[in-house]
Amino acid sequence: MSGGAAMPPPAFPMRPIGIVRSPYTDRAQVPRGPGATHDAEGVLEIEPEFEPGLTDIEGFSHLYVLWVFDRADPPSLLATPPTDDRPHGVFSTRSPARPNPIGLTVVRLLKREGRRLLVHGVDMLDRTPVLDVKPYLSSVPAAEIRRGWMAEAEARRARDDDRPEGSAAGDA
């Protein structure tokens, strides 16, 4: 159908290069939903064998961290995020219950101590497996970003908040 239909490609095994040390031990502790800010500090503890791979990383202000949602629910193609009361396609959300449970977080690098990277902005649980670390190099200008259903959900909530008390339905 798609021009040269082939066998489904094989799975690629990904092996953690370290773990996140985080103040969060339970998903309920991680700030989520509207206005959530990630101000927690944590440590990326890279395995000794990979320490040479960190050479020169201290020159970068921000890093991408790729990690595994190792305590997520089984994947679901539709997700109802904390920011909305409607379901959306999982690829339109940050839901952990994804076909490939890979998380992506931008953190600020505060300090490197050998194979430990002290970072700001963790939203992972303690002992989360880290798959990769990459330098954060450039940004899409904020004015160019459209945030789809997220912006709509925020607008809906703002309207509800503006209504006189008692007119909103239940605990929004």
Added chain:
Amino acid sequence: MSGGAAMPPPAFPMRPIGIVRSPYTDRAQVPRGPGATHDAEGVLEIEPEFEPGLTDIEGFSHLYVLWVFDRADPPSLLATPPTDDRPHGVFSTRSPARPNPIGLTVVRLLKREGRRLLVHGVDMLDRTPVLDVKPYLSSVPAAEIRRGWMAEAEARRARDDDRPEGSAAGDA
């Protein structure tokens, strides 16, 4: 040593959710190095079983694409990138030869046609396996980003370029 040393964590198998259709069939065709811009258009072809996961994605202007460097060299902890003549730790670079060969690209979503996402800014080879797609939600302000050795390498090149002809060593 690190407080509760345990068995090395297991590998996590990641299964592609689709492939990238790209104009690039060979790594030499992908723009790399200083000033490289990624203006190529391509298509993320998501497998039919995952199409419901794309619901509402058309509202987002930019997407993160996580994919597999399936034609990369074996991992190397030090990499000499096209932007520099000195080696750096692989986690300080975008080198494909990483312990976990996961690529990360920000693309602009031009159009959705069913399970095909037409996007701008691909830098992957044709038929690259896609692991995940996520909405791109926010940026680090450009003024806050420090780019470590990359900025230094650019400055060095600029100095070399400013020298009178003939005084630079070899083909820089």
